Amino acid sequence: MTDTDARATGQRIKELRRAADMSQSDLAIAMERSESWVSQVERGVQPVERLSVLQALADALGVSVRDVRPDAGTPAEEPQEAQSPASNDLDALRVALTGHPALSSLFDGPTAEATASADELRAQIDEVWDLAHASKYAALSERLSTLLPSIEAAVRRAPASDLLELHALRARTYQVVAAAFVRQDEADAAWVAADRALQAAELAGKPLEVVASLFRMAHAFIRQQRTEQAEQAASSAVAVLAPRAESQDCPPEELSLLGAMNLVLAVINAREGHRAETHRHIGQAREIAARLGEDRNDFDTEFGPTNVELHAVATAVDLGDAGLALDVASSVDPSGLSPERQSRFLLDVARAHAQRRHVGEAVAALLDAEKLAPEQIHSHHSARTVVRDLVQLSGSRIPKPLAQLAERMAIN
DSSP, rough: OOOOHHHHHHHHHHHHHHHTTHHHHHHHHHHTTOOOOOOOOHHHHSOOOHHHHHHHHHHTTTTTHHOOOOOOTTTTOOOSSEEEEEEEHHHHHHHHHHHTTTTGGGGGGOOOOOOOOOHHHHHHHHHHHHHTTTTOOOOHHHHHHHHHHHHHHHHHHEEEGGHHHHHHHHHHHHHHHHHHHTTTHHHHHHHHHHHHHHHHHHTTTTHHHHHHHHHHHHHHHTTOOHHHHHHHHHHHHHHHHHHHHHHTTTTTHHHHHHHHHHHHHHHHHHHTTHHHHHHHHHHHHHHHHHHSSSOOOGGGGGOHHHHHHHHHHHHHHHHTOOOHHHHHHHTOOOHHHHHHHHHHHHHHHHHHHTTOOHHHHHHHHHHHHHOOOOHHHHHHHHEEEEEEEHHHTTTTTTHHHHHHHHHTTTTO
């Protein structure tokens, strides 16, 4: 949705609200949103793109979805304005993911050349996860393009005694592939990688790796706007892990995955406008994080008290509660987390400031995020959207730092 479309839709919603003799407060209550969110929608600052939210608006106003937005499409349609450029730093990895992962190994006989050992592969997987947490996607793509066929060949040539360990390593490799594609808005490739991770984790006999793969799959579904499937993936894991977490002897790794899945459900509900459910899942994640008592990185989820608060900020922004987001953000110190998490936090802070029309503060947060993870900020759909919004808010007097940032991001 373009800025012009967002303003036109907002004006139409304002007219429909007044025709229904409703105040912004009345509509906010009917939508289970904040009055600030309604104001932002009517001003075109907060675009309404999800069909479920459009339907909820239509129901609250007593009209059809087409009355709210005449061009409303189907849930499968992806909004074009938020998309990243057609190519990105993961193009080589996408090619490596295509087709059979190790076709030549099916034709190699017993004299085939030696493959990497499990220890060598484990070290390489740790390195690519470090690159993912640093949002260094070009280097990540180059390394994974070699690592993927290597580990697939190792699985096919290994003796039976080594297979379980190698399948576990293969699962972790495809999890990092899925995570990278999600962050670069390549949701279809992320789904393929997450599905391969899931299969490998089951072959390895590692139930927690299966859950970790479901975590990556849920995020892929979120990016595809397939919220029902994302919710099913996360809820199925919570249904299994929650009863186990009642035991005081529950391993911290299981608690981390349970907490991470609650954060997934919080994100889903926030994007669907379900305020109460969003806060419930954030609350459950807080309880689990408090029980752990420290920031951890089990299964590369970075789950812990700090990451919960980062999600509290992000979901508040998604709900249009910019004030709450900034209040929570003011007490968060993300410096102990990865550059990827820190830059995403700053991006959400920028989004909150943009909702409140604080151009200077939003630009400052974006520039700090860019210093930490330039590849992520230059390509992430939310970063590109907020920069466009800030340019629009600035009118003819675009601050020089914002203009320079837009130029670096190739935003016209």
